[in-house]
Amino acid sequence: MMSRLLINLIFFLCFFAFTHEKNEDNNLFLEIGGGHLPIFLYILKSIGQKYKFQILEEQNFKVQIPQEYEDYLKYTYKLEDMKFKDSKVVIFSGSIQYIENYMKILEKIFSNKVKNVFITETMFTNKSEDTFVLQNNMLNVKFPNIFISFKKFNKLFDENNYELVFQTKRKVGKYSHNILNKGEFFVKDLVYKLKEQT
Amino acid sequence: MKFILITLYRLTKKIVFYLGYKLEIKKKNSYTFLNLYKSYQEALKASKNETTYITKNYQSSFELLDLNDVEVADKFNILPLFFCFYS
Numbered sequence: 001m002m003s004r005l006l007i008n009l010i011f012f013l014c015f016f017a018f019t020h021e022k023n024e025d026n027n028l029f030l031e032i033g034g035g036h037l038p039i040f041l042y043i044l045k046s047i048g049q050k051y052k053f054q055i056l057e058e059q060n061f062k063v064q065i066p067q068e069y070e071d072y073l074k075y076t077y078k079l080e081d082m083k084f085k086d087s088k089v090v091i092f093s094g095s096i097q098y099i100e101n102y103m104k105i106l107e108k109i110f111s112n113k114v115k116n117v118f119i120t121e122t123m124f125t126n127k128s129e130d131t132f133v134l135q136n137n138m139l140n141v142k143f144p145n146i147f148i149s150f151k152k153f154n155k156l157f158d159e160n161n162y163e164l165v166f167q168t169k170r171k172v173g174k175y176s177h178n179i180l181n182k183g184e185f186f187v188k189d190l191v192y193k194l195k196e197q198t
Numbered sequence: 199m200k201f202i203l204i205t206l207y208r209l210t211k212k213i214v215f216y217l218g219y220k221l222e223i224k225k226k227n228s229y230t231f232l233n234l235y236k237s238y239q240e241a242l243k244a245s246k247n248e249t250t251y252i253t254k255n256y257q258s259s260f261e262l263l264d265l266n267d268v269e270v271a272d273k274f275n276i277l278p279l280f281f282c283f284y285s
Contacts (some may be wrong), residue, residue: 036260037268040279046270046278057203064261073262091277099240118280132235134245136228144241157233166276177231189273191280 019038028086030114031055032105033095037061040073056082079104084112094121110160117162117192123175124150125185133177147185157192166191 031039034055044050050072057063059077075081083092090109096102096119109117124147125131131147154164170187177185207223214221235241270278 007223036229037263041263041265041268042270042274043278043281045265045268046275047282049281051281062260066262069262087278093277094270100242109281118277120276132238132241134232134235134241136222136230136232141247142232142245143247144235144238144245146238147231175230189276191276 002159016121027088028052028054028083029089029091030082030084030087031091031093033098034075034093035061039091039093040069040134043169054083054087066194079108082108084108084114086114087112089118089120090114090116092120093118097122097148098144101146102146106156113194115194117157117190119188119190119192122188122190123147123172123185124188126150128152131180131185147180150188161195162192163195164190165193 029039029051031053032055034040034053034057038053038055040051040053050069052072052074054074054076056076056079061077063075065073065075072088090105096105099105123145127147127149128151130149130152133145133147134142135145136142145155157164166189168189172182172185172187175187176182202227211221233244234242
């Protein structure tokens with residue numbers, strides 16, 4: 001399991017080593033649903049770099065940003081305020097499955113031709129349509145979750161000129177559903193890249 | 199009745215501990231996901247939850263995690279790997 005993940009990561013590393021251009025200054029990265037543990041912290045911890053992040057969160061989510069990160073982290077509560085135009089990367093860190101109107105966000109990504117889209121730790125199925133369920137494992141509170149149709153999702157990106165350049169598929173492990181069996185849904189990490197215009 | 203059961207449990211736990219074992223009673227795990235709904239709104243209605251993102255209390259009670267406590271492993275390597283070629 002771990003070795004497979006490592007191989008995938010090495011392929012991923014090699015891919016970007018050969019294909020990705022260097023970043024210019026003042027680039028903005030968008031994260032949808034970063035909560036109290038945004039990707040900014042993982043990047044800072046592992047490569048020691050601070051990047052500017054704009055994070056979309058729910059209206060009631062409040063977080064105190066330490067002074068040292070104030071120039072880099074900005075939490076936003078309205079989709080309209082997200083600066084898709086200035087961004088080359090949008091990250092859904094396990095959040096897309098909780099968002100009722102995720103299509104609206106994807107439409108913004110497609111219309112602004114955001115170059116890279118990362119979707120991690122997300123539930124998918126092989127069904128033709130999305131499946132709506134209740135999640136039951138956080139603080140004993142239930143809330144809606146969408147098991148996204150991978151076929152439909154991937155087709156949507158394909159139609160909008162995106163290429164799936166990286167994917168993992170993991171068994172659900174500790175997750176369980178009272179009706180669906182463990183083979184009927186799975187966890188995926190995906191990276192889509194906008195195809196070069198010819 | 200509850201008191202007798204708890205005392206009995208504690209006593210048994212001590213006895214098995216002296217015998218070199220550990221006795222633990224855990225609440226049965228419930229399912230992570232429940233039911234199937236026709237729409238997001240139908241699921242939200244069934245959740246009887248005010249918001250779609252845990253609770254209002256949860257949403258307002260956090261500070262950013264301390265950098266020393268951040269663990270970069272498994273899927274959390276994906277983004278840092280990408281960004282290391284941006285720097």
